[in-house]
Amino acid sequence: MEHSTVVESAQHLTHHVTTQGAALGIIALLPLVGSFLAFVIGKKNRDSAGWIATLAAALSFGCVLNYFFALPEGGAFEHRVFEWFSAGNISVDFLFRFDQLTAVMCLVVTGIGSLIHLYSIGYMAEDESRHRFFCYLNLFLFSMLLLVLGGNLLVLFVGWEGVGLCSYLLIGFWFKNLSFAAAGKKAFIVNRIGDAGFLLAIFLILLNFGTIDFVELGQRIGGASTELYTLIALCLFVGATGKSAQIPLFVWLPDAMAGPTPVSALIHAATMVTAGVYLLARMHYLFVLAPLAMVVVCTVALLTSLVAALIALVQNDIKKVLAYSTVSQLGFMFLAAGAGAYWVAVFHLVTHAFFKACLFLGSGSVIHACHHEQDMREMGGLGKIMPWTAATYWISTLAIAGIAPFAGYYSKHHIITALQTSGESNSLMLAYGECFATVATVVAVLTAFYMTRSACMTFLGSYRGHSHPHESPKTMVLPLVVLAFLAFVGGYLLEHQLSLAGYLHSVLPVHAHGESEGFLASLLHSWPGFLGVGLALLLYTKLTVVPAKLYGLVPPVSKLLADKFYFDEIYDFLIVKPLYLFSFGLWKGADQAVIDGSVNGTAAVVDMTGEVVRVTETGQLRHYGLFMFAAGVFITIFYLIL
Amino acid sequence: MQIAILVAKAFIIQQVILGLASFCTWVERKGSALIQDRIGANRAGVYWNPKNPLLKIFTPIVKVFGVLGVVNTLLNDAIKALLKEDFVPEGTSTFMHALGPFMAVLPVFLAYCVIPMAPDFEVAGYTIRMQIASLNTGVLFILAMGSIAVYGVVLAGWTGNNKFSLLGALRASAQMISYELAMGIAFATLILSYGTLDLYEIIEVQKSGWGINPLYYPTGILSFIILFIVGMAETKRGPFDMPESESELVAGYFTEYSGMKFLLFWLGEFAEIALFAIILTIFFFGGWHIPFVELPEGVWWAALVGHGVLMTKVVFFCVLQIVIRWTLPRFRYDHLMNLGWKGLLPLSLFNLMITAAIVLWGMNLS
Amino acid sequence: METIVFYLLAASIVFTGVAVVAMRNPIHSALALVCNLIGVAAIFASLQAHFLATVQVIVYAGAIMVLVIFVIMLLNIKEEKPARERFLLLGGVVLAGFAFFVALSFVFLHQFQVTPELTDEITGSVANIGRVLFTKYVFPFEAASLLIMAAIVGSIMIAKTKRREVS
Amino acid sequence: MVSVNHYLILSLLMFSIGVTGFVIRKNAIVVFMCVELMLNAVNIAFVAFARMHGNLDGEIAVFMVMVVAAAEAAVGLAIIIALFRNAKSVDTDDAAELRL
Structure with a gap:
């Protein structure tokens, strides 16, 4: 496409009817209030916290539904809460905007959020400080809604940082376990790196276009050099890799499984980690102008999804499998975004939210049943015990x-x-498109394989553990059923009945909407899935000795996979260790010798001076009074002479 | 000429104060007897039998006054007090001891400076206002004088060099300071609703309706109740006479006073009663206005009638205060403090806010 | 007339001021200060600041000084022994004060050049002060209320006796 | 004719008296009263200047000084009482314990 037409289409896309003054803030405000109440009231009565938080989430979902149905086609709601700050000719409002993209995101966030809140009531029922948990969970919902409702980059950034904080708090929720606390810290610090890129992008945009409002930015964009667009897009993508766990910043997500499982489902699968995808979709008009950046996005995404899928093949911890699967699926979303099909990215985001939330909640149910046993080798045969x-x-x-x-x-x-x-x-992309598609297909096969493997190891065969598993309570089963239903029919509904592509047409570019295919054709097209599932079923139900043999066949490769490609060790060697040495040098050399020395020296000088001057300090009020007066007179005379 | 008028006004107003105070003294003595089912003072003057024919004419009047106790309370008691030994306790300075009663009377008399006693009238081309000083801070001035009145009590208690006096003084000053707050806020309420600080103007505003009338002035009744209670507490009388409770503290802060100095405290107290009666009359009962009757302006007889009306109302409130004093039992001290700080102060604040809201909605009376 | 009143007031203020400093008995000092403050109130009144004059009497004479006298009575403070080095201190004060006086006289007589006159444009009546206080100076006014609140709490905390432990 | 200078000189005198008292007296309460003297001296100057300039800023300043003085009185006297409770006197000499 020609450069100018791209710009025009971008401008066209962001120019739609806006309705002012809708009280959008209430959507985000409800979870905030709920968070406060859950903590305050929950402190007195632990059991009430969950219900308060769930109610807040559900009410918020109701509000979103209300706005969703009221939203005119191609229109948007705006809510200018107040003018945040203005400097020079730049003025930033605290602005909420509710358009079709936001509507989809809000529905996912509050809908799945509500279900997971409900689930958590059962899951956290025995935890001592569950009021804290629900406080954080609602706070997360508030931040996430701020993120998706924000009408400009800065409000989005506030939500971005807010979800980061909540993620940190919730990963380290059981902070008495030091490694869990460390996992929280890791997530926070790794995210910082990405956030630096995001901040840079915001500064660059503000510097070059003078606005960070999404609509205004869409109208003003164009005219700058491609290098600038590429730079900004790459900075944004760095931010997205941090939040959405892409190479090289994906290492925090598997560790984030230290948090309670509902947290993994809500934050580290369904919503927060997709914020990067949302950001790319939001800023699509910028990426469209930077083709090179899109290739980078595609490449990184492909690598991520491949690597994560390979690692997932050999994991034995059920949540680790799901974590790497999430990384891999996020890679798929970025692939779509990189290919310019932003609506497809959003589509995959939504469907992924359905089935991954369901998977995580299911794994949580299993873990709950097995008394916090996460190793799949200690499971098996649970299908009979927990049919739902x-x-x-x-x-x-x-x-x-x-x-x-x-x-x-x-x-x-x-x-x-x-x-x-x-x-x-x-x-x-012309040269690589087919190649990318092929690798993606391979990843799809791998995905089907390792997911079936985990299901087989958990639910088929006979029980290998030592505890007494049981089916989970109703509050946990109900969300599972709802989510499974959505995972079953959600794709079909969004494809054929509700037509997500048509719905997002006014905010995202939708190219070449493919012709509708028949059911048989679609079965044919899902051959990678069948291949993966079939292979896994074969290997893990009939030929159970083969995997172990395969595993021992090429020891270096399997070890490489089991040790996750040594990413943590490489980072440790390349970044952490040098940084530590550098800091150590600073501490010994700069801090202790120079700064402490000068401070102590100052103190010593003051001490000596004080010894001399203390003669005048008699402790008598009247002497001080006289000195004060004399000084006042002196100052008066001094000023008069001048 | 101006100075002469001023002196004359001061003289007349002083006579009014003394007259009111004497009247209150008499009511206190004879009225209390009536309330307590006693006979009271009825001897002095009854047996008066002068030889002088000129004086003989007054004999029946004196006899009537004697039976009513007027001679006893106003003449004989005064002479007795004057002739008594002036006793100064050991270990205090005579000057300070004398300053006490002086400071008890002075602020009260000064407060009368801003009180208009009659409507304006014209004599020989001069428009005369029966008010010694027409300050633009009239009401505040009364408040200021009220706050100075504490000194008389404190000095008296301190120079008594006696634990009873000191205790009485402490009680009295704490009580006065506590109730001054509610009084100040009640005054603020009134100032808000009348929109002026000048007492003369406040009276003139009420030409069309009295301040106690709720239709005319919605928060008037509450203000009146607060100010009435505060007034009785400020004069340290009625049920609020802990500072001089004879069963506990002999006579409180003026235990060590005798003769004329004691009488000065007495005078100050009754002048204060009358002052509060006047304040209540001016703020709530239309001053010299008679309902549905309008006096002509600027005529001397109208001024005289107005003064008479004012005095009638004032006398009513004086008597009412004395009756209450002899009817109700004494408070306990903590009850008194609770009433002041937890009852009247919040109530007056509440009243102030209501009034402010009413004024804000454009119901300023003037 | 005005001049006579001023000089009378000034004389009484200076006299009572000296009395505050010179009286051995603190209660005498306090009473002298009360007279002094009432004199200052009169000065305010002569400067057409009627509101301030009244508030001066209410706040200073009626509240602050009553508190002071209260404390003196409660603590039963007797006459003090004069400071040993008082003449030295007096000398210091006189010296500094003289320098101060000369310096400020220099200001009054030379900086102003002509004797400044008193104007009568706006007087400090209650209405005027109130208007300014609640419009231009509403923030300081509110801040003052906070200050007083803090002072109340602070003084109660400092002065209250520690509750005895119930055994 | 009374001019501003008259008031200023009066203020200066009063201030000097206050300072003298502050320096030569030992009794904490008297010292406190001398501070009040100084404050009032300044107040006179403020009011005189306000009158000279024909606006009310000076008078507002005086009002604020009074507020501060009232707060100071409350806290200051509380401190004096606390001092008395500890040292059994209000002599400023006895409050020099921090001096080693």
């Missing part, structure tokens, strides 16, 4: 595997199609 959990888990597994009528198929199919046709909109 098993059924929902299997449905979601099929969904993530990309088997035809399930949700995952539609979004994945669109991603691969988009990759194949990405050359049409981005000449740089």
